[in-house]
Structures are given as structure tokens and as C-alpha cells.
Amino acid sequence: MTRKEMPAIALAMVPLLTAPVVVFSFWFAFQPNSLKGTFFFILFSVAFAWYLLGGAYGLRHLIQAANDRRELRGLRADLLGLPEAAFVAMPDGLILAQNNVLMDHLGDLVGRQVQEALGRSIANPDAVWRTLGVALGRRGQSRIDLGAAGTFVVTRKAGAHLQLWRFAPSVEPVSVEPPPQRQSDVIQFDELPVALLLLDAKATIMRANEAARDMLGRDLQGRPLAMLLEGPGRPLADWVGDACAGRMQVGAEVLRARDQGPEHFVQVTLKGGQGDCVTAVLSDASDLKRLEAQFVQSQKMQAIGQLAGGVAHDFNNLLTAISGHCDLLMLRHDKGDPDYADVDQISQNANRAAALVGQLLAYSRKQTLRLQLVDLRDSLSDLTHLLNRLVGEKIVLTFHHDPKLSLIRADKRQLEQVIMNLVVNARDAMPEGGDIAITTANITTDGPIISGHAQLLPGNYVRVEVRDQGTGIPVEHMGKVFEPFFSTKRTGEGTGLGLSTAYGIVKQTGGYIFCDSEIGEGTTFSLYFPAHAGEVADPDPDQAVSPRPSAAMLPRIEKEVTVLLVEDEAPVRAFASRALQLQGFKVLEAACAEDALELLSDQRLNVDVFVTDVVMPGMDGPAWVRTALRDRPATRVIFMSGYSEQIFAEGGSPIPHAAFLAKPFSLSELTALVSKQLEPAPMREEPEVTIFAAPHLDHEMHSL
Numbered sequence: 118m119t120r121k122e123m124p125a126i127a128l129a130m131v132p133l134l135t136a137p138v139v140v141f142s143f144w145f146a147f148q149p150n151s152l153k154g155t156f157f158f159i160l161f162s163v164a165f166a167w168y169l170l171g172g173a174y175g176l177r178h179l180i181q182a183a184n185d186r187r188e189l190r191g192l193r194a195d196l197l198g199l200p201e202a203a204f205v206a207m208p209d210g211l212i213l214a215q216n217n218v219l220m221d222h223l224g225d226l227v228g229r230q231v232q233e234a235l236g237r238s239i240a241n242p243d244a245v246w247r248t249l250g251v252a253l254g255r256r257g258q259s260r261i262d263l264g265a266a267g268t269f270v271v272t273r274k275a276g277a278h279l280q281l282w283r284f285a286p287s288v289e290p291v292s293v294e295p296p297p298q299r300q301s302d303v304i305q306f307d308e309l310p311v312a313l314l315l316l317d318a319k320a321t322i323m324r325a326n327e328a329a330r331d332m333l334g335r336d337l338q339g340r341p342l343a344m345l346l347e348g349p350g351r352p353l354a355d356w357v358g359d360a361c362a363g364r365m366q367v368g369a370e371v372l373r374a375r376d377q378g379p380e381h382f383v384q385v386t387l388k389g390g391q392g393d394c395v396t397a398v399l400s401d402a403s404d405l406k407r408l409e410a411q412f413v414q415s416q417k418m419q420a421i422g423q424l425a426g427g428v429a430h431d432f433n434n435l436l437t438a439i440s441g442h443c444d445l446l447m448l449r450h451d452k453g454d455p456d457y458a459d460v461d462q463i464s465q466n467a468n469r470a471a472a473l474v475g476q477l478l479a480y481s482r483k484q485t486l487r488l489q490l491v492d493l494r495d496s497l498s499d500l501t502h503l504l505n506r507l508v509g510e511k512i513v514l515t516f517h518h519d520p521k522l523s524l525i526r527a528d529k530r531q532l533e534q535v536i537m538n539l540v541v542n543a544r545d546a547m548p549e550g551g552d553i554a555i556t557t558a559n560i561t562t563d564g565p566i567i568s569g570h571a572q573l574l575p576g577n578y579v580r581v582e583v584r585d586q587g588t589g590i591p592v593e594h595m596g597k598v599f600e601p602f603f604s605t606k607r608t609g610e611g612t613g614l615g616l617s618t619a620y621g622i623v624k625q626t627g628g629y630i631f632c633d634s635e636i637g638e639g640t641t642f643s644l645y646f647p648a649h650a651g652e653v654a655d656p657d658p659d660q661a662v663s664p665r666p667s668a669a670m671l672p673r674i675e676k677e678v679t680v681l682l683v684e685d686e687a688p689v690r691a692f693a694s695r696a697l698q699l700q701g702f703k704v705l706e707a708a709c710a711e712d713a714l715e716l717l718s719d720q721r722l723n724v725d726v727f728v729t730d731v732v733m734p735g736m737d738g739p740a741w742v743r744t745a746l747r748d749r750p751a752t753r754v755i756f757m758s759g760y761s762e763q764i765f766a767e768g769g770s771p772i773p774h775a776a777f778l779a780k781p782f783s784l785s786e787l788t789a790l791v792s793k794q795l796e797p798a799p800m801r802e803e804p805e806v807t808i809f810a811a812p813h814l815d816h817e818m819h820s821l
Contacts, residue, residue: 188279189213195281200363202284206231213279231282312399316342316387320357329399332383333374342397346372346383360387361395371402382406433471433759434686437781440467441692444784448699471781488626490524490649491532493557493581500533504540511550514540519558523648525579527626535619539583539642542616546587546640556582559648573629573645581644590634598632678795679703679722683713683729683738684757689780693728693757696784697791709733710741717745724752726794728787731758742772753794757782 185207192205193214202219206212210231219226260268273280312329314322314337325337333345343353348370356370369386384402387395443464450457497516508514536555543553560578590598599620619642623630627647634640680702684690687708694704705724707713710733716722727745731738742754754775778790 185213185279192279192281199283204282206280206282208273208280219284314342314397314399316357316361316395316397318354318358318361318393318395320354323394332399332401345375346385347375348372357387357395357397361393371406431759433780434689436467436471438686438688438692440464440471440781441689441696441784443467445692445695445699448784467781487528487530488526489529491527491529492522492524493532493579494518494522496529496533497536497555497557500536504537507537507541508544508553512544512547513552515552515554517554517556521559522557523559523577523579525646526649527628527646528622531622532626535622535644536581536583538616538619542642543583543585543587543640546585546589551586553586554582554584556580556584558582560645573631577648577650578628578645579648581646582641583644584639584641586639589636589638590632590640591636595632595634599630677703678725679705680726680728680791681705681707681713681716681724683707683710683727683733683741685709685730685733689730689757692784693787696787697728699784700788700792702788702791710736710738714741714744717749720748724749726753726755726791728755728757728791731756739772742775746772755790755794 189205196203196205196214196216199216200218202216202222204212204215204219204226212226212229212231215226260270268284270283271280272283307326309326310328312332313326314329315324317323320342322337322340322342325333330337337345341354342357346353353372369384371382371384374381374383382402382405384400384405386398386400388398443460446460447457447464450460497518501514501516505514540553540555547553558580560580562573562575562578598616600617620630623644623646629645631643631645632640633643678701680697682690682693682697682704684693684706685708690706690708694706697704705716705722707716710729713727713729717724727742729738729742738756738758742756746752746754754772755778756775757778757780759780774794776790776794778787
């Protein structure tokens, strides 16, 4: 049944639908007083029958329209991807969709009839009307010859309702050979300073100029591009073929050169896809990829460092409470007490845990550094005896120094820790013994030095090299050697923090660390520190490491001293409060900065020392202290933090008469620093920030 037959059949069925109603109404007509009711009943019945007929007819069209929309969505993707002009039409010739190619040539044809569209583009449309009438609505494939203009291929798949119309213009086949060039054009192409390739649709090199031959090799003619370059995640022939056929937007891809090392990259830009040829513009992208890799590596190391620093900060709060309460217990037990040894073991292991956390802070570059001018020759000389004990009898340790070695500005103890970590790492790489050479030299670089993903800027440096004759580091591990907890040793033989600690200390000092290794030849770690160009100053007495105070050394307070303790961690606050009260201080406690300022709003309250955490919810330590010092400028300040003192020095003006106490700290360290802050001005120097950073933990670092 065709579409044209449906109205006739529907009208023929109307009498069948209304016949029972008419007979029944005729019977009512002979009943008394029912003529008027029968008349209206007949009219209603006829109208209702027509309503049913129209509803059935409309429902069929709704179902067909839904099917057409679903079918059109399936055809739209194919339509937009066709390189030639094409459109989708209904069997009656109504155009529903078209691609951009047809839009560019004939404008918007959606909603028009096929006859109208062809009539606008064909000189004599009457000659194709008969063929057009046969093609409309026909299943399978039909061809409509338009003469010199070309041919329309009309396709209607089995079970489909819509037709896909594709226009094939009449053109002469294009030769795959490059068009003949004049001698002057060939010379100009070859002498262009930009590397150029002429490629066919299969990505075969048809022509290459001198710059391209210098970049990729001399013999390029006739070679597939895939033999020289690899990428971009799909076959190069498909990529170039799509560009030649105009099926993709021309763009640039960065490809790796196959035969010129793993770090040689070439950016390829395809231009002017015409027929079966395309021009490729080449440029060296090795520096670009190297910078990209350096950025990714720095972002990764920074992210790991932030994570490590955050974990270390939280652990330092826990360790402060553990070691502090151990100190409180040890005050109530003498060495002869059976419980004293147990408490001492807890305290020692807390110190070891603090040293491990200190390595995380070193990697994250958030530890406290006491910078001073250092002569590496003297520092290494002081370490010689300890290093020889570390490496054992099978390994020979040698030193070679530049006689005119410049000074550097660094934390001497942390620098010694770096050297020890590198020497221990070299020792472990030579289980059968060998030589470890430590060399120092002055280095001046005029241009950047690139090693791996790091780049050394031009300048004057002091270089320290630690070279071993070990097994070497595999290439796949080179990018991970400075990551925390990465280790190739067996479980229990190391924490994986040695090299990451060295990396963090060197970077926080302002230096650089590089690693070069070959399997079977050994590994060399090179440290570069900026050479000190200023005058040599006398050592700062405040930077000297003071011995760990003991409770017996602490002076008793003769007068009442009030300390305002502000700490958001309740265990740390409880320990610090008890420690200060045991030494005779009056302690006021606050869990946050807002509570502290509320206490200080009472002007009658006298406070001698502020002891405050740095990082707290809401207002941080430096912020509330600056607010409080406006009304109490003579009050001394002690900052406590699991980070370095830089955490409060950044982003604000220095706070006078402030001291810094690094977590975790002991009972004696806290009370000693409070007592020092209370010394009269003539008896003490007044640095802007005094650093008091748990020196008793340093020896634990060497054993990890």
C-alpha cells in the first residue's frame, strides 16, 4: 500500500464505521417524540467516526516522524564527514539536512525540495526530471547523470526511510606524481631555510629540501615518513591521507625521530592539502619537549613535596605530644625506677620517628636551615673519619679538592647529611667493593647545562661530585631516583628517603643536583651550589648549635611570669602547659587566635610571653600576634611549627623579638627558650627571629 492509496482506502472505510450508527438512529426516528434527539445523535456519530479516522492517520505520521528523526541522527555523522557535497532527503524530495560543502556552494537548502535545489544548479533541469522521479523514494542505489556537471548518487538502505544524496563532480583524475616544476622553482624550494617535505597520500616523501635533509638525513626521496618519525598515536599514512583528502582540519603534531636518540622531536605541520599531495613544514621541537618534561617533572616533585610536608607537619604535632609526655613521665621516675627504661625507649623511638619526619620536611623544602658560609674542604675533612667508618674496609674513599675553592652559603649539618646519604648510596651499589671519589671544583657556566629534566642556569658554582664504580641505575629508574620512598633495595634495607632528602636540602639551599649513570660503569651525583661572591663574615654566634637543655639546667623563675599559650592541637597544648607550669610559669591557654585576642581584650591582664602555633584554623599565628603587639609592643613571642620558620616569614613584615621553636620539641627546649626570651635587653642580643630547632635529632638522621 502506497502513500497515495491511503486516503482513498481510509475514505472507503468510513461507511463501514458509521453503518451501525445510522441503522440504530433510523430505528429511533420512528419512536414518538425522538426526532430531534435522533438527528443530533446521528451528527455526533458521524463526527466521532471522522475523529477516529483522523487520529489513526495522525498517529501513523507521528510514528513515522519519530523514526525519521532517529534515522537522521544516525546519518548526520556520516553526512558531516563526507568530503563531497551531500544531503539527506525524504522519499517525497524534502531536504532534511546538508553538510558544510553543500552549504558553501548552494547555501541553506534545508526545508526545500530536491527539484528546487537541482534547478538552481543545473542549466537544463528538464532533461533529468524523469530520472529524478524514478530515484525519489527508491530503495537501493540510483544514479542521476547531470551531464558535464557531474552525477548524483542516491542511496536508500534496506529498512530505511530516508535517502542520502551525494554529488560526484566530473573531474579528470589527478596524477600521483608531483606537478612539473620549473628549474627556478626547484632551486627556490631547495634553498628555503625552512625544512619542507612534499608527501603523497600514503605519507611517502616525494621531495625534500636541503633543510629537511639536514634534519632527518640525506637519503629521503621515496622513503615512508613512518620510517623516520613515529606518532601521533595512529599510523602516519592515515594522518597524511586525511589531510590530503580534506577530511580533517590541518594542524601540527610533535613526532619523535626514530634514529636520532630518544630526546629528538620534530614538529610537523601539514599545509595545503590538494588532491594527493601535501606539504609538511618541519621544525625542531626537542627544546620544547624538554621544557615540557621539565615542567611536568617539577610539578610532580612539587606536588609530592606538598603532600610530604603536610604529612610531616601533622606527624610532628603527634610526636611533640608523645615525646613531651615522655619527658613529663621521666621527671617523676629516676634511673633506678623499673619504668624508667620503658619510658626512655618510647622517647628514643619518638626521636627516631622525628628524624624520619625531618627527612620528609627536607624533601619538601620546609625544614629549618641555619645558613652560614661553608668551606667544603673543611666540611669534608671533618667528615672523613665518619665516612670511612660508613663505607667499610672493602671500599676506598678518595678526595680531590680545588685549591682555590670558593665558599658557599649553606647549612653545614644538612650539607654533611647530603654527602653522607650519597656516600652510603654509593657503598650499597658496590657490594664487592670499589672506589668512591669525592671531587670539588669551581665551575663557571656561560650557557645552560641540561641534564635529564633539570637545567643549570649560567653563573659561578661550586661543584661536588660523588662518583662510584657500582652496578649503575637502570634507565627506567632514572626519573624516580629523587622521589620519596622509591628504593630498589629489599624490604627492610632502607626507607627510600636518602636521595629525596638530599634533593630537598640542595634545592632549599638554592643549588642543583644531577644524576648520571651507566649500567656496569657506575653512577655520578653532581651537586652545584652558587659560589659566594661577598665578603667573608664572622660566624654568627646565634647559629651555633647549643646542647640540649636538661631539666636540671633550667633556672627557676623568681617572679610570676604569665605565658599565653595558643595551640589548636589539644595534646600539644596540654603538654606545653604542664611543662611551663612545672617551671613556675603562669599559663593562660587558648585553642585558637580568636580566643587569644578575646583574653587580651582585658587591658588589666599582664602577659609576658606569647607562645603560639603558626598554622591554625582561622587566623594564623603571625596575624594575631601582629594584632596583639599593637597594644602590647613589649611582649616577647615564640612561634612553634612543624614547618620551618619561613612559613611565617613569607608574606609579612618581620616580627621583632620573635623566636622560633621547631616541632617536635622537648620539655627542656620549650622552657629554656621561654626563659631566654625573658632575659633583660642588655643581657641578650635582639635578632628579629631566633631559631631554636631541636638539635638533638640530628644524630638520628645519620642512622636512617
